[in-house]
Amino acid sequence: MAEDSKIFTAPKGTKDILPPQSWRWEHLTRLALDTFARAGFAPITTPDFEHTELFERGVGNASEVVTKQMYTFPDRGGRSLTLRPEGTAPVMRAVLEHGLERGPLPVKLAYAQAMFRYERPQKGRTRQHLQVGAEGIGSANPLLDAEIIELSHRFLQEAGLEPHLLLNSIGHEDASCRQGYIKVLSGFLQEHAPELASDDRQRLETNPLRTFDSKEKRTVEVMKDAPLLSEYICDACREHFAEVCSALDDVGVDFELEPRLVRGLDYYTRTTFEYQVAGLGSQSAVGGGGRYDGLSEALGGPPLPGIGFGLGIERILLALDSKGSWTTTVEGPIHVYVVALGDEAERAALKLAIDLRRAGVGADFDLMSRSMKGQMKDASRSGARYAVILGEDEMAKGTAAVKDLVTTDQKTVALDEVLAAVRT
C-alpha cells in the first residue's frame, strides 16, 4: 500500500471479499439458502442494527457477547442502537412484531446476514462475519430439533465438510431443572474456588455454567470432577432430549454427547449443539445452535418455543481450504467472448454481446482496444467457451467466426446464427 492514509485500508477486523474468492462465498450462501428452502425455511432479512435493548434482554446481560463485544452507538435521535451480533434475537423480534406466531406454526425462516462483534481479530475471527442460519419457531416438538440439526448437518456435508456434531441438553430455566443444578454446581465451585483460574473465579457469581468453557488448565482439571447438568435436568427435559437423540438416529445423523457443551448465548434451553471441524486455527467450531424456549418471553412476548442454528461462512471456507478441497470449480458465467477488430466491429461487438445476454447467454467483449492476440488472451482469461471474431472480412460479409476455445475448432456463420452456434 503506497498510502498510509486510512481511507485505503478496510477497518480493523474487516475485509473485502474479492474475485475469485467472492464466487465461493456466493456459491456457499446460495447453497445454504437453497438447502434450507427445500426444507420449508423461507428467507428473511432483518436490519443490520437493532435497539440495543433487544440484545441485552434476548442474548443476556451476563453473556460476553453483550458485555464486551457489541458495536453500540447512539443515533442522531438519541436511540441506542447496536449492530447485530447474532441472528436469532432479531428474527424473534421480527416474528413478534409482525405477529407471525399467530399464523401457521412453526414459523420457519432462514437468513444469510452479517454479524458484528468487537473482538481482537485472528484466524477465523473477524469483526464482521457472514452467517447463514435457520430458525424454527413455535413448536416444542423434539422432531423439530432433529429436523434443524439434520438440516445444518446436511448443508455442511454438501458444502464438502465432515462435521463432527457435539450434542447436549442444558435443561430449562427452573428450580426443578437448570437452576437447581446451578446451585449444586455453585456449591461445588465454591468448594474448589482456590483451585480455579482467577478469571473463572470471577465468573462464579455471574455465570457459573461458563466455567465448563474455560480452557485454563487448572480449571479444566477441577471441572473433570464437577457434577454434570445431564444428571440434574428434569424429567420432561430428559424425555425431550431422549427423543431428539432417537430421531437423529432414525435419520442417520451421527453425534457425540458432550455433557460439558455450554454455549455462549444466555437464551439457550434444552438442546444445544455445535459443529467442530479441523483447520480453523485456534477456533474449532464452524457453527452451532440450540433451543431457546424462553427467548420470546424474555423479550416480553408470549410463550413461544423455538430452535435454530448459525454457521460461519468464512470458517466453512477456511476448513475447506485446509482440506485442500475446493467444493466446486465455480463455472464462470461468461460463455462467449466477442473479439472485435476495428471501430465498426467494436460497435458490432457491443451489440452482439448484448443480444447474447438478452438471450440468456453470458457474454463479454474488449473495452481496452487490445490487439487481436490480446483479445484472444482476454477471452481465455474470461473463462469463455467460445470466441466470436468480428474482423474486416466478417463485417463485410455479415458473418462471424465462432471459435471453440476448448477444441480449437472454428467455423464461420452468419451473424444471426451466432446464438445457435454457441448454444451447446
Next chain:
RNA sequence: GCGGCCGUAGCUCAGCCUGGUAGAGCACCCGGUUGUGGUCCGGGAUGUCGCGGGUUCAAGUCCCGUCGGUCGCCCCA
C-alpha cells in the same frame, strides 16, 4: 484487554545479521505471429523499502517510537 511474529512492486517474498546505485517469481502491457488464446521466447511499466525521529559521510539494513497486519490467550460462527 494481554503476548509472539511480520510490514520492501498489484500479489508472494529475497535483501537486513556484517550500512555503500532497490531485486526475483507471479500477474499486467507490448512484440516474436501485418487476423487467433491457454505453452514458449524477448521486451516494458510499476516502489516516498508502513510512518516519524535518532546514529552515521552514507540507513531498506542499526537504535527508539508509532501505526498497521497476522497468529495465539480470552471468547465465539
